[in-house]
Structures are given as C-alpha cells and as structure tokens.
Amino acid sequence: MASFNLTPSDHSTLILMGIPGLEAAHVWISIPFSMFYDIGLLGNVTVLYVVGKEQTLHKPMYLLIYMLALTDISTSTSVVPKALCIFWFNLKDITMGGCLTQMFFLHAASVMHSAVLVTMAFDRYLAICNPLRYDTILTNARIAKLGLVGLIRAVLFILPMPLLLSRQPFCANRIIPHTHCDHMAVAKMSCGDITANRMYGLVIALVVIGFDLMLIALSYGLIIRAVLRISSKKAHQKALNTCTAHICVILTSYTPSLFSFVTHRFGQGITPHIHIILANLYFLIPPLLNPIIYGVKTKELCDRVGKYTCKM
Template identity: 80%
Template sequence: MAGFNLTPSDPSTFILMGIPGLEAAHIWISIPFAMFYFIGLLGNFTLLFVIGKEQTLQKPMYLLLCMLALTDIGTSTSVVPKALCIFWFNLKSITVGGCLTQSFFLHTVSATRSAVLVTMAFDRYVAICNPLRYATILTNAQIAKLGLVGLTRAVLCILPLPLLLHRQPFCGNHIIPHTYCEHIAVAKISCGDITFNRIYGLVIAFVLTGLDLTLIALSYGLIIRAVFRISSKQAHQKALNTCTAHICVILISYTAGLFTILNHRFGQGTVPHVHIILANLYLLIPPMLNPIIYGVKNKEFRDIVGKYIWVIIWGH
C-alpha cells in the first residue's frame, strides 16, 4: 500500500492516524461511519432530486432546503471518504496541500451551513410575521443572493486559517492524531508559535456562531411575540409547527458544533479517541438527520417523495 511507504518525516506529507488507541477496532468503527454517510447522501440527494423535478417545490423555502442539503453533502464528503480509506486500507498519508485544502473546504462549508440556518430562520420570520409580503420580500433570486453572501462571508473568514497553517514550521513531526485535517489538530503538531492560530480560530468560531445564533434567536423572539398575539390556539399550533423542523436542525447542528470546538481547545482531560469519534459524529449525524427531519415534518414534500417511491416500486 502507498501509505506504508511514507514516513512521518516526509516533508511533503502528513500522516492521519485515524483514531489513536482504537486501531484494532477501525474496521468495526467504519461500519456505522459508512452507514451514516451513505444514508445522509441518499437523503440529501433525494431531497435535491425531488425539489429539482417538481415545479411546485421550486420556491424559497425549498431552495433553502437545497442549500442546506448541499452543505450537508459537502461537510460529510470532505471528511468521510478519507477516513474510510484510513479504516479500510490503512492509507494514512495526505499531502500538505491536500490537508490544507481539506481543512479550508470543511470549515468553509460548515460556516456556510450556519449562514443557511440563519436565512431559514429569517424565512420563517417573514412567513409568520409578514405573510402577505412573503412573496415580495423572499423571492428565489433574493434567497440565491443571501446564499452567495453566506458563502462569501465563509470564504473570507476561513481563508486565513490554511494560510496561517502554511506558514507554520512542522519540523519532523507530521503525525496528526485525527481522521481529518481539523485546523487546530494540524496547528498542534507545529513546532512554531501557534498562539495567533488558536486566537484567530477561536474568535472566528465564536463570532460567526455567536452572530448567527443571535440572529436566529432574534427571529424566533419576533415569531413567538407574533404568535402570542394570535387569539386562535389552532393558529398558534399551525404557526409553531412550521418552525419545528428548523428548530430541531439548529439544536443538532449548533450543540454538537460548539461542543467540538470547546472540547478541542479546552478539553485536555478528554480521552483523545472519544473526542475524535464525537468530532466525526458531528459531521455525520446532522447530514443524515436533516433530510429525515424535514421529510417527516413537511407533508407536501413527504407526499411527493411517496409518489416517486410508488412509481419506482410499481412503475406507474
């Protein structure tokens, strides 16, 4: 195997160790990893296919679901194929350029997903608080522009991370005790001063997450205020039901993400393999659950998917 011929001292490569301490169990660990990954791909590609085929679903809310699906596919795909190569074939080597590219892509897509979740909260706010103006405030073109703003923000904020890593000296230690090139995991093996890397990474994580969570909280605060002004309990229930799926996705995404960020920087007492497994599950569980959550909660989408499944099974 190519991975066996490379040594940790090779200046052009890093060595990803997978899950240190659990090497003997790599094959078994790969089973749920692969299963979660392929379920996530199936769900998200199904969502993209159905929305792309159905004219009735090509409206702002579903365009946002497509953006979320694309970020979910990008997040898991940036990490899982390489992790499976480590687990199945012991192919642990990755070029320095490949490592920095993976780190940039992973963090950029994660930041973009956060921006999409904010836009989805704004979409729910307009739908509930200004329903008569919804069609004029949120058009498909406006959603596409907001998505582009979110992507641009992510690129500009994340780009300095790999550039900072590229300037770091790595001396003889090129072994990364992880399954993927997470920014701080790579920085920790540098023999240089990584104080600025730590500070910048932490500031960006908390500024982006803090700003996005504040905007989401503001949107839902206004939604709750508007809902309680409605006298009908049935209207209360209907309004809140439209937000349930989005709230579930937010809780899954941000809770796991904040835990991973804080644990990587401050969780010195955490057993390394526990942290690495949790860091991978954070990238696997939301992409797997998001299309399921929206499929279960959205009757219009669920009915159309059921129609396609019926056609596939029975041919008419």
Template identity: 80%
Template sequence: MAVFNITHSNPSTFILMGIPGLEAAHIWISIPFAVFYIIGLLGNFTVLFVVYKEQALHNPMYLLLCMLALTDITTPTFVVPNALCIFWFNLKGITMGSCFTQMFFLHTVSLMHSAILVTMAFDRYVAICNPLRYATILTNARIANLGLVGLIRAVLFILPLPLLLSRQPFCSNRIIPHTQCEHIAVAKMSCGDITVNRTYGLVLFFVVIMSDLTLIALSYGLIMRAVLRLSSKKAHQKALNTCTAHICVMLMYYTPSLFSNLTNRFGQGIAPHIHIILADLYLLIPPMLNPIIYGVKSKELRDKVGKYICRK
C-alpha cells in the same frame, strides 16, 4: 513502518492516524461511518431530485432546503472517504497541500451551513410575522443572493486559516492524531508559535457562530411574540409547526458543534479519541437526519417523495 518511512523521506507529507487508541476497532467503527454516510447521501440527493422535478416546490423555503442538502452532501464527503481509507486500507498519508485544502473546504462549508440556518430562521420570521408580504420580501433570486453572500463570508473568514498555517514550520514528527485535517489538530504539529492561529480560530468561532446564533434567537423571539398575539390555539399550533423542523435541524447542528469546539479547546481532561469521535459524528449525524426531519415535518415534500417511491 513503511508509512512512517515515507513521511520522513517526504517532508511535505502528513500522517492521519484515524482514532488513536482504537486502532483495533477501526474496522468496526467504519461500519456506522459508511452506513451514516450512504444514508445521508441518499436522503439529500432525494431532496435535491424531488425539488428539482416538482415545479410546486420551486419556492424560497425549498431552495433553502436544497442549499442545506448540498452542504450536507459536501461536508461528510470531504472527510468520510478518506477516513474509510484509513480504517480499511491503512492509507494514512496525505500531502500538506491536500491537508490544507481539506481544512479550507471543510470549515468553509461548515460556516456556509450556519449562514443557511440563519437565512432559514429569517424565512420563518417573514412567513409568520409578515405572511402577506412573504412573496415580495423573499423571492428565489433574493434567497440565491443571500446564499452567495453566505458563501463569500465563509471563504473570506476561513481562507486565513490554511494561509497562516502554511507559513508555520512543522516538526519532523508530522503525525496528526485525527481522521481529518482539523485546524487545531494540524496547528499543534507546528514547531513555531501558533498563538495567532489559536486566537484567530477562537475569535472566528465565537464571532461568527455566536453572531449567527444571536440572529436566530432574535428571529425566534420575534416569532414567539407574534404567535402569542394570535387568538386561537389552532393558529398557535399551525404557526409553531412551520418552525419545528428548522428548530430540530438547528439544535442538531449547533449543539454538537459548540460541544466539540469547546471540549477540543478547553476540555483537556477528555480522552483524545472522544474528541475525534465527536468531531466525526458531528459531520455525519446531522447530514443523515436533516432530510428525514424535513421529510417527516413537511407534508408537501413527503407527498412528493412518496409519489416517486410509489411510481417505482
């Protein structure tokens, strides 16, 4: 009751409830949350460390992998520590400013992640379809510039979300049935008309994510056309093997993202705790598995990581 009294006495405070309906299981749910988060941090920091230390890995492909690792570190970090405070210590209060800040950074990094996957698809296209010009088309500086463009795009698209919500009047019951300040979950607490917020969020999702998926599909369509023109099966296998890791990472990111967003907006028959668990796993599973996938599929990276492990 103390938590709710604080909420009413401080109108700028929200309450994150965690996973409503599963409060009794919060401690047990926190265990995989913490384990996935720690594994993800260890894997992604390992990738960053090895690429930084090894001069042979200072090329566009591994620079993109480092960008992906950075987003995989920051995305769950914006959510998991706060969620664990809810699960372990029942610390559910969050200020309006902190809530909007979490929303902004969480969605910005998510769009940045999508931009990196598009750039990775373009990288594979150039590597397979124009291998002789790869070094001149994709330099480290050009990859860094593409990353900066992706970041600017994410900031410009996401910034209106918290700005629009900050102008809304909020009801006295400021309880968010979620572990995070997800845009729609916060918007539903408003006493005003949130049609603009809903419309902008939906347009943003379909325009940005669908355009990114279209560019990725186009890249892989051109890759498949080039691969089919190769005469030997060995050449087929080698060309496709360079894309396997990216395809796995891409499917792990976009599949739960599409499912989570669509069910959150249109799946009214799905229990709320299912929405919340899916949204949280979407932020935890890909960051944990991405470095493992690239470690398994990239012999060069695997050998460099093995060198440091054996040295220890």
C-alpha cells in the same frame, strides 16, 4: 526563499492516525461511519433531485432546504471518505496540500451551513410575522443572493486558516491524531508560534456560531412574541408547527459542533478519542437527520419524494 525553507513539510506527506487508542476497533467503527454517510448521502441527493425536478417546489423554503442538503453533502464528503480509507485500508498518508484543501472545504461548508440556518430562521420569521409581504420580500432571486453572500462569507472567513498554516514551520512531527485535517489538530503539529492560528480559530468560531445563533434567537424571539398575540390555540399550533423542522435541524447541527469546540479547547481531561468522536459526529449526524426531519415535517416535500419513490 527564507520563508520557503521554514516549511520543510510543504511537499511532504502527513499521517492521519484515525482515532488513536481505538486502532484495533477501526473496522468496527467504520460500520456506523459508512452506514450514516451512505444514508445521509442518499437522503440529501434525493432532496436535491426532488426539489430540482419539481417546479412546484421552486419556492424560498425549498430552495433553502436544497442549499442545506448541498452543505450537508459537502461537509460529510470532505471527511468521511478519507476516514473510511484509514479504517478499511490503513491509508493514512495525505499531502500537506491535500490536508490544507480538505481543511478549507470542510470548514467553509460548515460556515455556509450556519448561514443557511440563519436564512431559514429569517424565512420562518417572515412567514409567521409578516405573511402578507412574504412573497414580495423573500423571492427566489433574493434567496440566491443570500446564498451567494453566505458562500462569500464562508470563503473569506476560512481562507486565512490554511494560508496561516502554510506559513508555519513543521518539523519532525507529521502525525495528526485525527480522522481529518482539523484546523487546531494541524496547528498543534507546528514547531513554531501558533498563537495567531489559535486566536483566529477562536474568533471565527465565536463570530460564526455566536453571531448566527444570536440572529436565530432574535428571529424566534420575534416569532414567539407574534404567536403569543394570536388568540386562537389552533393558530398557535399551526404557527409553531411551521418552525418545528427548523428547530430540530438547529439542535442537530449546532449541538455536536458546540460540544466538539468546547471539549477541544477546554476539555484537557477528556481522552483524545472522545474529542475525535465528538468532532466526527458533526459530519455524520446532521447530514443523516436533516433530510429525514424535512421529509417527515414538510408535507409537500414528503408527497413529492413519495411520488418519485413509487415510480422507481
């Protein structure tokens, strides 16, 4: 009962401010937000439909693209619709439960997204370094199991974040200077000690981004070593071309999140609206670009998308 009294805001309403300092430009900012979101949603839904419909695409690589599209839709949909409500209708209210739920889903989807990128790197490693055993090692059933492991990891890693925050005392300040319920933005509203929240957020970011990037780097190190052993330049180019799409997706996915993470914790001299814009780029840019990258770079997927587009 005592712990319940420490959290008077459990059933109260919080205020999401959007982008402080740029309130007058919210309507204009909403134009690229809605455009990027709509195009990204259309692209990812198209990928889901085509891969789900075409039996010939029920292969490990395309199932991973399918999973990537799901995580892209989840991350952007967790944030953008509420942000647009703030920009268009000035609907800034959100309940504490709604805020913690949004936080869980957007961070869990981000961790799952990273797990899919690691699995894709392993897929490319097997395809280039061990092609004869590719079909026996990386079966559809194994991809499904790896996806399940990634999902369980995401839930276990992220669930403590809202649970820790739900135990924090929130006093008079219920204004969140952000477009969404980012973990640290909500934690800073607390009038209690948020050291555990800070440390947990930092550890999760370092473990997920650091460990996953290390595994991806290891995979590509082995790929480069295998490619350098091939004497044919044509074979070199073919092998590297199979990795181009994945490398582009890694750059579009990790770069905004790394910039956001660094500026949020170490960029005290950077104005708040820059922090918020950088944070939102992670939810807008990868879902927009990833379907385009795989649509252009993956001929089989491109052909199937073209076939269904022509039927419409």
